[in-house]
Amino acid sequence: MANTTNSMVLYHGSMLTHAHKCCLLRPARLLPRFHSSSATLAVKSRASHGSLAKWGHKWKRQFVRTCSTSDFVIANDEKYGNKQVVSLSPRLYDYVLKNVREPEILRQLREETASMRGSQMQVAPDQAQLLAILVQILGAERCIEVGVYTGYSSLAIALVLPESGCLVACERDAKSLEVAKKYYHLAGVSHKVDVKFGLAADTLQSLILDGEAGSYDFAFIDADKRMTQKYFELLLQLVRVGGLIVIDNVLWHGKVADPLVNDPKTISIRDFNQQLVEDKRVNISMVPIGDGMTICRKR
Numbered sequence: 001m002a003n004t005t006n007s008m009v010l011y012h013g014s015m016l017t018h019a020h021k022c023c024l025l026r027p028a029r030l031l032p033r034f035h036s037s038s039a040t041l042a043v044k045s046r047a048s049h050g051s052l053a054k055w056g057h058k059w060k061r062q063f064v065r066t067c068s069t070s071d072f073v074i075a076n077d078e079k080y081g082n083k084q085v086v087s088l089s090p091r092l093y094d095y096v097l098k099n100v101r102e103p104e105i106l107r108q109l110r111e112e113t114a115s116m117r118g119s120q121m122q123v124a125p126d127q128a129q130l131l132a133i134l135v136q137i138l139g140a141e142r143c144i145e146v147g148v149y150t151g152y153s154s155l156a157i158a159l160v161l162p163e164s165g166c167l168v169a170c171e172r173d174a175k176s177l178e179v180a181k182k183y184y185h186l187a188g189v190s191h192k193v194d195v196k197f198g199l200a201a202d203t204l205q206s207l208i209l210d211g212e213a214g215s216y217d218f219a220f221i222d223a224d225k226r227m228t229q230k231y232f233e234l235l236l237q238l239v240r241v242g243g244l245i246v247i248d249n250v251l252w253h254g255k256v257a258d259p260l261v262n263d264p265k266t267i268s269i270r271d272f273n274q275q276l277v278e279d280k281r282v283n284i285s286m287v288p289i290g291d292g293m294t295i296c297r298k299r
């Protein structure tokens with residue numbers, strides 16, 4: 001929520017979504033949803049330039065100033081120096097996906113999962129690749145995942161662990177775990193994965209009681225969103241100083257930045273993000289990949 005009140009969003013050009021077009025047609029009704037006291041929303045489009053003129057000179061000046069083939073966002077606060085940040089259009093995201101090196105076994109798992117209930121829950125290939133490279137950069141040997149589903153992210157991690165490495169994989173759904181286990185076997189990494197069937201918080205508590213605090217290098221949280229803070233606190237005990245905890249869905253489909261959305265999951269994620277900014281126990285980086293991931297390094 002930190003930048004909500006100071007940000008201006010500019011949507012550019014040829015790839016306006018339906019929602020943006022609605023804004024163009026009905027600005028008076030829709031703009032307040034995006035506005036806060038000091039924020040301005042401007043929608044830019046070569047095609048719609050004329051229809052926007054009535055919105056005033058401010059966005060028009062910005063339209064003239066910039067020209068790009070992609071959507072992008074500019075912070076309104078001048079102290080950010082009009083920094084342009086690319087916004088993913090479907091075409092640009094396709095391009096990102098084409099530039100991912102996805103192991104064949106992960107592709108097979110993704111495609112098998114695609115027809116299953118909840119398939120949208122698995123992390124995207126670019127996210128899995130980020131997890132894998134973090135594990136590699138860290139030289140991680142001992143990892144924990146909270147929320148396995150059919151195993152896409154856990155397999156991506158297990159594949160890059162050394163032979164002596166171990167991933168504790170926490171999941172409460174037996175059916176999806178069967179798929180995960182099948183792919184650990186097919187990928188030849190079963191010996192690296194310690195599947196813990198049950199409630200993740202119980203599993204993490206047990207690991208702490210078993211004296212494993214401070215012995216893990218890397219953890220990934222991707223389970224029930226209202227429990228994220230709880231998992232984070234437990235994992236902060238289990239991860240060593242210098243180790244990483246990565247949290248998925250921190251942008252929650254954009255709802256965290258919309259003050260009109262206040263359902264329990266959104267509030268929970270929003271509160272978690274806010275607390276993390278203040279949390280001196282970790283270094284943090286919120287990365288707008290997938291549905292948003294925050295990387296925390298234990299200090």
Ligand SMILES: C[S@@+](CC[C@H](N)C(=O)[O-])C[C@H]1O[C@@H](n2cnc3c(N)ncnc32)[C@H](O)[C@@H]1O
Pocket residue numbers: 121122123146147148149150151152153154170171172173176198199200201222223224
């Ligand atoms: C978003 S999915 C995980 C996706 C997975 N990381 C992937 O990339 O394929 C969340 C999973 O967390 C599991 N889950 C939810 N609450 C849980 C809990 N309390 N304990 C263990 N697993 C839980 C769900 O069953 C679901 O499979």
